[in-house]
Amino acid sequence: MATLQQLDMNILLWIQEHLRVDALTPFWRAVTFLGNGGWFWIVLCVLLICFGKTRKTGVTAALSLLSGFLITNLLIKNAVARPRPFDTYTQIIPLITRPKDYSFPSGHTCASFAVALVCLRMLPGKWGILAVVLAGMIAFSRLYLGVHYPGDVLAGFLVVIPAEMIAKYRNRMINIHPSLIPAFCGTGFYGLKVHEKALERGVKVAGATVHFVDEGTDTGPIILQKAVEVEQGDTPEVLQRRVMEQAEWRILPRAIDLIANGKVKVEGHRVTIES
Numbered sequence: 001m002a003t004l005q006q007l008d009m010n011i012l013l014w015i016q017e018h019l020r021v022d023a024l025t026p027f028w029r030a031v032t033f034l035g036n037g038g039w040f041w042i043v044l045c046v047l048l049i050c051f052g053k054t055r056k057t058g059v060t061a062a063l064s065l066l067s068g069f070l071i072t073n074l075l076i077k078n079a080v081a082r083p084r085p086f087d088t089y090t091q092i093i094p095l096i097t098r099p100k101d102y103s104f105p106s107g108h109t110c111a112s113f114a115v116a117l118v119c120l121r122m123l124p125g126k127w128g129i130l131a132v133v134l135a136g137m138i139a140f141s142r143l144y145l146g147v148h149y150p151g152d153v154l155a156g157f158l159v160v161i162p163a164e165m166i167a168k169y170r171n172r173m174i175n176i177h178p179s180l181i182p183a184f185c186g187t188g189f190y191g192l193k194v195h196e197k198a199l200e201r202g203v204k205v206a207g208a209t210v211h212f213v214d215e216g217t218d219t220g221p222i223i224l225q226k227a228v229e230v231e232q233g234d235t236p237e238v239l240q241r242r243v244m245e246q247a248e249w250r251i252l253p254r255a256i257d258l259i260a261n262g263k264v265k266v267e268g269h270r271v272t273i274e275s
Contacts, residue, residue: 079191109156
């Protein structure tokens with residue numbers, strides 16, 4: 001079974017080989033420019049705040065944008081430290097200036113959906129839909145231009161997923177966490193911090209968990225788990241890599257396959273897998 005990393009790369013290569021058209025490249029560069037530094041969404045928030053009828057929407061969107069930036073750009077990116085696709089695979093050819101920060105998750109996607117989903121919930125008629133469409137285009141532009149993996153873009157969206165959407169799509173969205181839940185999970189446990197705490201505690205076994213997303217942090221029904229042995233002399237970085245290769249990149253594709261084939265059943269907080 002292909003690992004998640006391989007799946008990410010294969011999707012990018014497919015986009016590069018089958019969807020890239022020279023005539024469309026300037027268009028997608030312009031689309032991605034709208035997400036640079038979140039400037040377009042910042043301007044939109046300011047405009048919404050300037051008018052009484054939309055002031056509440058503007059303030060809510062601005063707070064969502066700020067929280068998304070803090071979580072994505074200042075916390076998760078530096079904790080996970082995933083290299084850009086073109087830094088790992090020479091086959092991936094970026095079509096814009098190579099970003100120098102880390103790849104996971106996509107800041108463009110997070111900022112775009114942080115504002116767009118607020119607009120969808122709080123603005124009347126077509127305006128919220130247009131905002132979501134634009135956010136989706138900005139997210140896709142990052143793939144088209146070869147500067148993000150699909151997993152980066154998906155994670156950028158999940159950072160700002162609203163409670164209303166979780167409720168609407170109950171047990172239809174999944175997440176992967178780099179520990180054997182309920183150990184080393186919840187608020188504050190993400191990326192390298194999980195492995196730092198595991199080693200501080202002196203655990204002998206680490207691992208990863210795929211679970212459904214609910215309103216809590218790492219509290220949804222557990223689908224799959226896989227254990228990974230902790231070895232003498234492990235550093236957080238070494239353990240993180242082993243957990244990715246031996247657990248995360250294996251059980252996430254398997255969970256997706258099981259769900260796609262209708263073999264996962266949820267009753268309350270328990271998951272059963274049909275053979």
